[in-house]
Amino acid sequence: MLKNSDLEQLKEKGISPESINKQIKRFKNGFPTIKATRPATLNDGIIAFPTADINHYKSIYHGEVQKQLMPMKFVPASGAATRMFKDLFQFLDSDQNAEDLSADHPVRRFLVELPRFAFFSEVEKYTKNFNLNDTAERISHAKEIIHKILTREGLGYGFLPKGLIPFHRYPKDLHTPLAEHLYEAAAYAIDLNGIARVHFTISPEHYDFFKKQLENDRLKVENETQTKFEVTFSFQKPYTDTIAVTLNNEPFRDENGHLVFRPGGHGSLIENLNDCNADILFIKNIDNVVPTYSLDLIITYKQALAGLALKIRNNVFAFLNQLDTNVNDNLIDKVRKFIAENFHTDIPEPVKSQSVEAQAAYLHQFLNRPIRVCGMVKNVGDPGGGPFWVEDNNGQQSLQIVEGSQFDLNDPHQKKLFNNGTHFNPVDLVCIPKNYKGEKFDLTQYIDPETGFISQKSVYGKTIKALERPGLWNGAMAHWLTLFVEVPVETFNPVKTVNDLLKPVHQTKQ
Incomplete structure (x- = not known):
């Protein structure tokens, strides 16, 4: 190919x-x-x-x-900021007139509220032919004004990052x-x-x-x-x-x-x-x-x-140093308690029956990884990507940030879980x-x-x-x-x- x-x-x-x-x-x-x-x-x-x-x-x-x-x-x-100005770009490419847009249309609202944007004074520099302090004039000359905001003939915001x-x-x-x-x-x-x-x-x-x-x-x-x-x-x-x-x-x-x-x-x-x-x-x-x-x-x-x-890092580092030098049943118990309290998991069942050294090796590998603490906010709108418990092919569960595209939303159970985030x-x-x-x-x-x-x-x-x-x-x-x-x-x-x-x-x- x-x-x-x-x-x-x-x-x-x-x-x-x-x-x-x-x-x-x-x-x-x-x-x-x-x-x-x-x-x-x-x-x-x-x-x-x-x-x-x-x-x-x-x-x-x-x-x-x-x-x-x-x-x-x-x-x-x-x-680029193209997505940020998506509605304005679509308006420029359309046959619509701003006068015909509903009051809650995003383009109409943008025009009505234009003086409230931080960049209003910058827009004025490129639209001196218009009185931008007059709402009716902003709406009647909507396409000329938006064109100056988005394109390289003016501020070029549609192409800036x-x-x-x-x-x-x-x-x-x-x-x-x-x-x-x-x-x-x-x-x-x-x-x-x-x-x-x-x-x-x-x-x-x-x-x-x-x-x-x-x-x-x-x-x-x-x-x-x-x-x-x-x-x-x-x-x-x-x-x-x-x-x-x-x-x-x-x-x-x-x-x-x-x-x-x-x-x-x-x-x-x-x-x-x-x-x-x-x-x-x-x-x-x-x-x-x-x-x-x-x-x-x-x-x-x-x-x-x-x-x-x-705090988690310091505890993890202390346990790893101990696992390098002083393996014993008491240490294994302490580490297992630590990962249960903080990472909600334990040694897999097959490992529990193995030697102290084998358990220590597993715990060492488990702890010796990069650490991340992730802030999470409550859902305030439609469900979206967020924190879930996820099970791998070995039956091990872990905390993951999951996007909607990763779910099988055709599966009623998985869809319900996603919606219940x-x-x-x-x-x-x-x-x-x-x-x-x-x-x-x-x-x-x-x-x-x-x-x-x-x-x-x-x-x-x-x-x-x-x-x-x-x-x-x-x-x-x-x-x-x-x-x-x-x-x-x-x-x-x-x-x-x-x-x-x-x-x-x-x-x-x-």
Whole structure:
């Protein structure tokens, strides 16, 4: 199926022919669905953070920082803001007039509320022929105004990355998500020397834009927060791209006969995370930010989650050192009690009858893995991806973050389990990526390759099938030591559509 020119193309991207053959086989056979046994709920997989414990865990985190702990904030920020402006793009491409839209139509609401957006003053610079303070004029000239907002003939927001769109208006300036993440990092991801390390994963074509915005923001944030920033960027690795195929599962080619590849999904970012050098990693999406005056609750819970992660880390490291040197029945009992209380599991039945040394070897392997503590918020709308108990082929249950696409929703029982989920994943993670000897784990060794999904996309006007690798929060971290903790829904404030910026939390005080 592969030509010599294909092999050259694969070599350039760092992809082996064997990998392509596996991907095509995956297109043909699909991914197995997961077997969920029940949703993770409070006190059954999800820990409640009693108010009295919050300060205790924060103090653990602060104490470890005093011991030269090196934190880093990891922010997935790839992709353009096209989805954020989806409704506006569709309106531009339609024959609709804004006057004919209903009052609750997202485009009509955008136009009516335009002065409330942080970027209103920027829009005015490109639409001086119109009186933008007049609602009727904004509606009558809707397409001209939206055209100036989205296209390169004006602000070009439809082609910028979401991280560079002004989200919040302050008395003297505008803040993009990039800036807000710097302010946030200065509040909790700072080391003993006053350095905050922040890593953004971005698309190569956006690098110059991010670099320019960082130059604009860095000095101001450093002066205001008395923090020095080490900001780094990375791109999704070319070898994590996946091949596109036709509906008949044959390689899809462009007009020049070249193979067409697509990004392998956010699960591919496990490679970027693996390259980061830190003792503790805070992971949060680019669009989940708030104005600086609303940070207190978020800071509190980030530090508390970190404290819990470090408490678990310290216990795990202590047990691993003991298992290296002093194996006995008493130690085995203590470790079994620890994993039962914290990870809700035990030694498998066949191992229980084996020698103390064999049990110790199992427990050592079980504990010597990366650790993640994941914040979970209560469902407030339709059910979505979230925390579930999942059973593997050996009957072993574990806590996993599961997307809807991983369920067999044609199975009434599985569909009911999915709909009964009480919490969802806001991408609020604290990770421990080093082992008890201070060495970095190879995070790529803890992926479940049997997770992922296949979708249909349009390329050059033709329908193709695309393959997405295991998601970063689910399949790519499937074999980590995992704890789920309930956090307030107020800590989750994503901007998925432009009108989300009209929510009170994003409307800054003037």
